[in-house]
Amino acid sequence: MGYMIVPLVTKSSWLDGRAYANELRCCIRRKFKAIRKQNFNTQILRPIAGGLKALTRLKGLHLSNNSFTDGLPEVVSRLNLLESLNLYGCKLTGLPATLKALTRLKRLRLSNNPFSDGLPEIVSQLSLLESLNLSRCKFTRLPATLKALTRLKVLDLSNNFFPDGLPEVVSQLNLLESLNLSNCRLKRLPAT
Incomplete structure (x- = not known):
C-alpha cells in the first residue's frame, strides 16, 4: 500500500x-x-x-x-x-572524475560531507560554478586549483577550521561577492 x-x-x-x-x-x-x-x-x-x-x-x-x-x-x-546539484550530508568521502561531464553546473552544495582527502580536485574543473557551498566539511585547507573557478560569486566555507588562516586561493577569486567564514576559528586574514 x-x-x-x-x-x-x-x-x-x-x-x-x-x-x-x-x-x-x-x-x-x-x-x-x-x-x-x-x-x-x-x-x-x-x-x-x-x-x-x-x-x-x-x-x-x-x-x-x-x-x-x-x-x-x-x-x-x-x-x-x-545547473544545480545539492549533495548536502550524503556521507561522501570523494567525488568521481566523471562529474566533470556536468559542464553547465552553476551551483554545487557539498556541505556536511566527510571528504577524506580534502576538497576533491574535480570541483576545480567545473568552470561555470557561480556558487559553491563547502560548509561543515572539516576542511583545514583548500587546493590552489580552486582559483580555476573564475566565475565563482558565492563561497560558503563556514564551520570549517583553517588553523593557518584563510587559504590564499580565496583572495584569487576575483568575482567573489559573498564569502561566509562563520565559525572557522580564523586567527588572521590574508593581507591581499
Missing part, C-alpha cells in the same frame, strides 16, 4: 513530493520525462537511480541526506543539463 503526493506545476516543470520507491520509479520512466527539478532527499535514490537517466532535461537535483558511502551514483554524471 503506497501513496504519492505530487504537486506538479507544468509551467515551471517542478516535481516535488514523497513516494514509495516503486511508484516514483514508475512515474519517472513513464510520465515525467520533462521534469527540470527534482528533490530526492532522505535515502530514496538508490532504488530509483536507473530511472533518473530518463530525466534528460533535469536542471536541478537535490540529493541531500542520502548515504552514498559507496560513492555518488554514476547516473548523476550523465545528467549533462544540470
Whole structure:
C-alpha cells in the first residue's frame, strides 16, 4: 500500500513530493520525462537511480541526506543539463572524475560531507560554478586549483577550521561577492 503526493506545476516543470520507491520509479520512466527539478532527499535514490537517466532535461537535483558511502551514483554524471546539484550530508568521502561531464553546473552544495582527502580536485574543473557551498566539511585547507573557478560569486566555507588562516586561493577569486567564514576559528586574514 503506497501513496504519492505530487504537486506538479507544468509551467515551471517542478516535481516535488514523497513516494514509495516503486511508484516514483514508475512515474519517472513513464510520465515525467520533462521534469527540470527534482528533490530526492532522505535515502530514496538508490532504488530509483536507473530511472533518473530518463530525466534528460533535469536542471536541478537535490540529493541531500542520502548515504552514498559507496560513492555518488554514476547516473548523476550523465545528467549533462544540470545547473544545480545539492549533495548536502550524503556521507561522501570523494567525488568521481566523471562529474566533470556536468559542464553547465552553476551551483554545487557539498556541505556536511566527510571528504577524506580534502576538497576533491574535480570541483576545480567545473568552470561555470557561480556558487559553491563547502560548509561543515572539516576542511583545514583548500587546493590552489580552486582559483580555476573564475566565475565563482558565492563561497560558503563556514564551520570549517583553517588553523593557518584563510587559504590564499580565496583572495584569487576575483568575482567573489559573498564569502561566509562563520565559525572557522580564523586567527588572521590574508593581507591581499
